[in-house]
Amino acid sequence: MSDTKMDPESGEPDRSSLGAHDEANRSLGYSSQHSSQTHLQHQMDGLQRCLQQRHIQMIAIAGTVGTGLFFASGRALSLAGPLGALFAYALVGSVAYASLCSFCEMTTWAPISGTFPHFAERWVDPALGFAVGWNYFYTNAILTAVEIKAAVILMTYWDKNTHHAVYYTIAIVVLICSLNLFGVRWFGEAEFVFSTIKIMLIIVLLIAGLIIDLGGGSDHDRIGFRYWKHPGALAGARLVANIHLDRFLGIISAIVLAAFSYQGMELVAIAASETESPRRNITKAVHRVLYRIIIFYMLGVLMFGMLVAHDDPALLQSSGTAAQSPFVIAMSHTGVKVLPHVVNGAILTSAFSAGNSFLFCSSRILYGLAIRGQAPHFLARCTKSGLPRNAVLISSIFSLLSFMESSSGAETVFEWLVNISTTAGFLSWLTMNFTYIYFYQAIQAQDRDVRENAYNNKFQPYLAYWGCAWTVFFILINGFKVFFGxxxxxxxITAYINIPIFFFMYAGYKCFKDTKVWKEMERDLVGGIPDRDETELPEVPAKNTWERIFRVIF
Incomplete structure (x- = not known):
């Protein structure tokens, strides 16, 4: 990549120095304006690569596993039964994995700031990048508040008094905002610790669940697949009288809940611009995500479906504490009293971890919008250590939404925001897969070989087609319950309002900026993208057996 001179007055890249770069790209068929713009954005990027391999691997394995897995899974069981819940989590898991594969393949090609909104701008249409960027920003900003509120509710398991304001303040100021303001290395260390706790918790719960199921509990009752036979493998959503239609609606309900549990899985690729050797480490990380889906989600759903009947009254509770978790319900039935406290504490760290991750995502997306001129310029400023402090502070403001519990009206508004963020998350998955299809077309048209990329999946572009089709379906069914009763x-409105908002942002930016959909030969595959020698550090061979084991795990 060519060196770029800096303007001494503005401190920004001198546009006159981009000429050679433009000539190189014109020879490939790219427009001069498009290629010079992407190169300029890269020169403005002030983020630094501080996340190490162990950080990014743990983020990939358990970074955004939050309260959704531990609580939404129980609700899914009560609505769809063990088989229905397993099917729902498997289906949504396949879509999440397809979306992540598409995203990571584009990320290893271009490990730069702005991530998939920037890819949409570069390879599809600048208006699409604008719309999905702001859409994804407020999705994660709202989800930060959701996880903070979940953490405070978890505290009520031990403290029944109304100390919520104190807990909110501690969660927001001390444990969420501070970790992000200290810098990306502190964020990485925190996620490494949080993810380790989550992994240990899930493994312990799976082993304990298997022991209880095989008759190792205090009552020595061998459960097996008893609850799959009675009350049955499928439940109903209790929306219609027809039992077959109601069971189908139960599975649809479980799909919506499962989708919320999977959201945020793309964090590992969003952090690529701040990761050491991103092409190598992101490639390793995306392979581990498949194991995460199988072990954490699929085995977890299978296990609690064996341990708890779908008509168990405890599943219908809405305490938000460990008492609502299907794992704790199963342990309680065997007389284990200390485990709920341990599980509640571990889930509490999961809530902090997910909130921490969502704030990181929202701030980096906002920063990416700023360096592309789609957000106020002051948000593009970084500290000397590479922290986009202004973007973090603005994103942190949304965490104050977690205080909305003082009245029923405020609680209703908060639930609306959760529903809006769920639809926004589906739109983000749709854009990732849609953008990949355009990226793949450009690779083919410009005579590039997809195998030259650090990561490529042999099932592409079919994974992207799969992801596009199902995310459209998820968007349409998100609010299906309003049509019954x-x-x-x-x-x-809350289930579907984000769809017109998204298209309004797209159409508004397109008309105002007069953007166009890039043709195959106009899609810039090289401008402002660092070469491998610029991003990849030499891999140091393992010195002993312990180091080799450590690298297999991380």
């Missing part, structure tokens, strides 16, 4: 306009 008494129609509620508020429920319909």
């Amino acid at each position: 008494k129609f509620k306009a508020s429920g319909f």
Whole structure:
């Protein structure tokens, strides 16, 4: 990549020095304006690569596993039964994995700031990058508040008093915002610790669940697949009288819940611009995500479906504490009293971890929008250590939404925000897969070999087609319950309002900036993208057996 001179007055890259770069790209068919713009954005990027291999691997394995897995899974079991819940989590897991594969393949090609909104701008249409960037920003900003609120509710398991304001302050200021403001290395260390706790918790729960299922509990009752036979493998959503239709609606309900549990899995690729040797480490990380889906989600759902009947009254509780977790319900039935406290504490760290991750994502997306001129310029400033402090501070403001619990009206508004963020998450998955299809077309048209990329999946572009089709389906069914029983306009609006908002942002930016959809030969595959020698450090061979084991794990 060519060196670029800096303007001594503005401190920004001198546009006159981009000429040679433009000539190189014109020879490949790219427009001069498009290629010089992407090169300029790269020169403005002030982030530094401080996340190490062990950080990014643990983030990939358990970075955004939050309260959704531990609580939403129980609700999914009560609505769809053990088989229905397993099917729902398997289906959504395949879509999440397809989306991540598409995203990571583009990321290893271009490990730069802005991630998939920037890819949408570069390879599809600048208006799409604008729309999905702001869409994803407020999705993660809202989810930060959701996880903080979940953490405070978990505290009520031990403290029944109304000390919520104190807990919110501690969670927001001390444990979420501070970790992000200290810098990306502190964020990485925190996620390494949090992820280790989550992994240990899930492994312990799976082993304990297997022991209990085989008759190792205090009552020595061998459960096996008893609850799959009675009350049955499928449950109903309790929305219609027809049992077959109700069971189908139960599976649809479980799909919506499962999708919320999987959201945020793309964090590992969003952190690529701040990761050492991103092409090598992101490639390793994406392979581990498949194991995460199988071990954490699929085995977890299978295990609690064996341990708890779908009509167990405890599943219908809405305490938000460990008492609602299907694992704790199973342990309680065997007379184990200390485990709920341990599980509640571990889930509490999961809530902090997920909130920490969502704040990181929202701030980096906002920073990426700023360096592309799609957000105020002051948000593009970085400290000397590479921290986009202004973007972090603005993103942190949304965490104050977690205080919305003082009245029923505020609680309703908060639930609306959760529903909006769920639809926004589906739109982000759709854009990742859609952008990949355009990226793949450009690779083919420009006579590039996809195998030259550090990571490539042999099932592409079919994975992207799979992801696109199912995310459209998820968007359409997100608010299906409003059509059964008494129609509620508020429920319909919160489930689907984000769709017109997304297209309004797209159409508005397209008209205002007069953007166009890039043709195959105009999609810039090289401008502002660092070469491998610029990003990849030499891999030091393992010195002994312990180091080799450590590298296999991390």
